Amino acid sequence: MPMDFQRIEKRGCHRSGGGISLSLPPYNNNMEEVLEALLESSESHLLAESLERLMEKRVTDVEKNYFLEKSLDLGQRLQEAANRLTRQRATDHNSLTWPLTHDLTVKVFSLLGTQTLCYAAATCTLFNKSAMDPVCYADIDLTSSDFKIISNMTVSKMVQRAGLFFRSLKLGISGQQGKSSTSSFKLLGSTVDIHLKSADALDRSWHYRNYKQDRSSFMLTRSCLETLSSENGMVGSMLKTLHLFNITEIDTKALCGAISSCPSLSDLELVDLHVQLKSVLSCLSSHCHFLERLCCQSSKTGRVEGLRSYTCTQFLTGCPKISSLSLKGFKLSDQKLDALLKGFCNLKFVDFSTASNLTGTFLRSLAHTGNELQLQTLILRDCMHLKEGEVDTFLFALCSGECKYLQYLDISNKDGLAVADWFERQTSPSVEGIARLRSERPQFHLVAEFPAEKSCSDIDSMLSSFDDSDESEAVGLGTPSSISMSEFSSESTYSSDTSSDSEENG
Known part of the structure; x- marks a missing residue:
């Protein structure tokens, strides 16, 4: 009282x-x-x-x-x-x-994101008890715009909570907040999208988003993945999905050590890690035979890395189930790309954006053998040496019924396509080829974004005719919302020399 x-x-x-x-x-x-x-x-x-x-x-x-x-x-x-x-x-x-039983509450909490789950656990003792169930931590998503809140201890505790239900781990600073950049592909409709933009607009759209966090405040170190090797590798053996974004502290040895403990890995995404691609592919070939999706985006700093023929052969043999392959920003020759396309029987999605040495001659072989492949999506965005002639020839081959499974092609380039010499640029593929492709394969989705100041009158007239059609109104921009393009700055993309070194020819 x-x-x-x-x-x-x-x-x-x-x-x-x-x-x-x-x-x-x-x-x-x-x-x-x-x-x-x-x-x-x-x-x-x-x-x-x-x-x-x-x-x-x-x-x-x-x-x-x-x-x-x-x-x-x-x-x-x-x-x-x-x-x-x-x-x-x-x-x-x-x-x-609270209207739900404990089992139903756990089921609902298991559908929440990791950070939201932590907020729910701090609400009350009832929610905390449900949120501590191992089922809720099967898919751990610790991607954040504030890297300072994530530490090695946090990762270890989350994995321990998951126990035998541990299936997925995502770490780092992701522009898509943990969403896969090459997730499920969705065809938007019948269209040929040609967008002519100003050079400034294209520079802004293609520039790599540089997240300016204070690197000295990062709490994740090169040992943040050591928990995958704990308990004699039992923890990593259950992992199927691993996505790492912008964790520059992780080196090649630490990453390969973690991957070697994950034999069931089927989905691997590496964005801006300072690791060697050939070492990663060799490790995957030796330990991850069930890998189905690989997305590897090179760091914008350092020398552009190439692939050796032996590494490609080893990768084809060790990971035969690959259906989605994205190698962005690496030095890839047409010969290597042709071998990869023909070697993976289940390959449906390919993204070789900003490949520095790619000229497009592999498209000839693809046009002749494309009906034997399952390839549905081909992205060659911002490839500096991609030639206009090779692209035009491929478009006419598509009109003739080649590559019958292919539904999506992106040949956008902020500097235009290369002509005879890559210093000379052409801002669009063949107008005739585009018109025939639109007529012969109305369900095909072609994306071609080029700088407006280099456009020609034929393209302008074709754009006006597309604008008058009903089909062109059904689709907006050339890039579907279900595909998140990774963007690079021109400095990192075109910093490599044009000649093939001994490693590329090996």
Whole structure:
């Protein structure tokens, strides 16, 4: 029951100079009365004045510092006790009003993202109990715009919570917040999209998004994946999906050590990691024979890396189930690409954006053998040496019924297609080839974005005719929303030399 200050004064409280001084009762069973008196008082400045007077009674600095520390400690303990009571009250309330059983609650929580799940776990004891179920941590997504909140310990704890249900792990700074950049492909409709943009607009659209986090504050280190090798590799043996974004602290040795403990891995995505592609492919070939999807985007710094023939052969033999392959920003020759396309029987999605050495001669072989392949999507976006003649020939081959499974082709280039010499640029493929492709294969989706100042009058007239058609209105931009293109800066894309070195020819 509430008490007035007269009763408190009789028990050891007295007023002095407009303030309230409290003499703590000698027994703990009177603590409730003291707390109730404090809570009844709505004048917070009186408590501050009382604290000031009590501190003034301390003579030395040591006594004053000790008094302040005890006051802060008392406030913290009082807040912790109040937080506990708040959670307990929320638990009691949710226990009466929450309509779902424990099993259904766990099922709902298992569908939440990892960070949302942590927020739910901190709500009350009832939710915390459900959120701690291992099923909820089967797919761990720790991608964040604030890398400082993620540490090696966080990763380890999450994996331990998952236990035998551990299936997926995503770490780092992702522009798509953990969404796969080459996830399920969705055909939007019948169209040929040709967009002529200004050079500035294209530069902005193709530039790599540089997340300017303070690298010194990153808490993930090269050992953040060591938990996959724990318990004699039992933890990693259950992992099927691994996505790593912009964790520059991870080196080739640390990554390959983690991958070697994941024989069931089927989906691997590496974005801006300072690792050697040939070492990663060799490790995958030796340990991950069930791999179905590989997306590897080179870091924008450092020398552009190429592939050796032996590495390609080893990769084809060791990972025969590949159906989606994205190698962005690497030095890839037409010969290597042709071998990869023909070697993977289940290959449906290919993205070789910003391949520095790719000229397009592999398209001739693809046109003759394409009906034997399952390839549905081919992305050659911003390949500097891609030649206009090779593209035009391939478009006419498509009109003739070659590559019958191919549904999507992206040949966009912010500098245009190369002509005889790659210094000379052409801003569009053949107008005739595009027109025939639109007529012969109306379900085909062609994306061609080029700088507007290099456009010709024929393309302008064709654009006007497309704008008048009903089909062109059914589709917006040339890039489907279900495909997230990774963008690179022109500095990193075109920094490599044009000649093939010994490694490329090996």
